[in-house]
Amino acid sequence: MDNRTEIGDRQISVGVVENDESYIEKIRSMLSELSMVREVRCWTSAEEYWRDRNGQKLDVLLLDIKLPGMDGVELAGRVTVRNPDISIIMLSNLNSDNLIFQALRNGAIGYILKAELRDLGETLQTVLSGGATITPTIAFRVLTSFRKSNPILEARLTEREKQILELMVSGKTIARVADVLGVSVNTVNHHAKSIYRKLNVHNRTELARKAAAAGLLDV
Template sequence: MLLYKTKIALVDDHPIVVEGLEKILATVEHIEVVGHFFNGKDLLSFLDHHTVDVILQDITLPDINGIELCKTIKLHFPKTTVLALSHHHNRKIIMDMLNSGANGYLLKNISRNELVGCISAAVKGEITFSQDVKEIIASPQLSTDQTAVRLTSREKEVLELIASGKTTLEIAGQLHISRFTVESHRKNLLQKFEAKNVAELIRIATANSLL
């Protein structure tokens, strides 16, 4: 009697993460990785023509917010299990992902055995979490001021223009403010999001549904 293998698709924009996951899951007898993708669009195209039992997906992707991707998957492929696999440990992001229909949330520091166990639990219909996520959910909820990045209307404008690729001088001209004021807003945004550079700033803001 042939063993049915759980068909898994991987979605992460970091090739080294995908390669590592493929190597780990290749050692599990009852799991088969049927595809890996670096963006949401390619995954959705694949799902149109292939059966996938479980999707392991990152939150931050180059073309679509992972939360929105999960909603789309659940809308068009409701029987497919979606597990978030991310380094984002913000409670709001975890809850937003679950509210979008995800079957679980795992942090990328998860061990091989825990990962396999969570996949198996999700296939059985359980909502599953890695141990660190369980602790985040179980901990007392902080106030909104502590959990969410709060932006002024001007900071939101600057953030959106930065994300659109505008330079400091272009932003200054469009908003009729000095370039020094724009630079001040830029520094404040990096500090608020604890981002090392603009690319990371955009990724985190997108993950928090602020872009």
């Protein structure tokens, strides 16, 4: 009698990139219980995965966030660009807010703490149905972070800061912004630091995204 868990008729290919071989075996064992899993492919580094053309034929990729060499966050971004149909689920022992958001920005649709990885069947079913899966403790941190960094609540910019914001988001350098406004580079840098602090961002990509969300850009 087949005692594998029945969770659907579709059979899928699952990949695992993980440098801990004992953990790979744990995941293999869990996946072997799922009838929907047709095959499991494993790699112990991001580079090894990236070179293997079989890695492009997956439905789901379980990806360790901390790997030797190229890390999981960078690999997630590369996979998202090259193979956007692959559903990426990050596996981690870390609950760093920075890593969580980097991974999600790079295309991951799941983030699970290794210690809390239990029902892989439900996890796979969720992502293959178009959903996202995040460990409850991580989900709480994500929600808390959004509450703390809501750009609409924090966007208290002066008129000069709004001018500088528009110019920076349009791609102008600090020196060019200073030239356009007829002020010193030091003055622009001072305002730029204030803008980054008020919007709680760290680079221009985040700046543009949050400014747009807060309705601060005339677009």
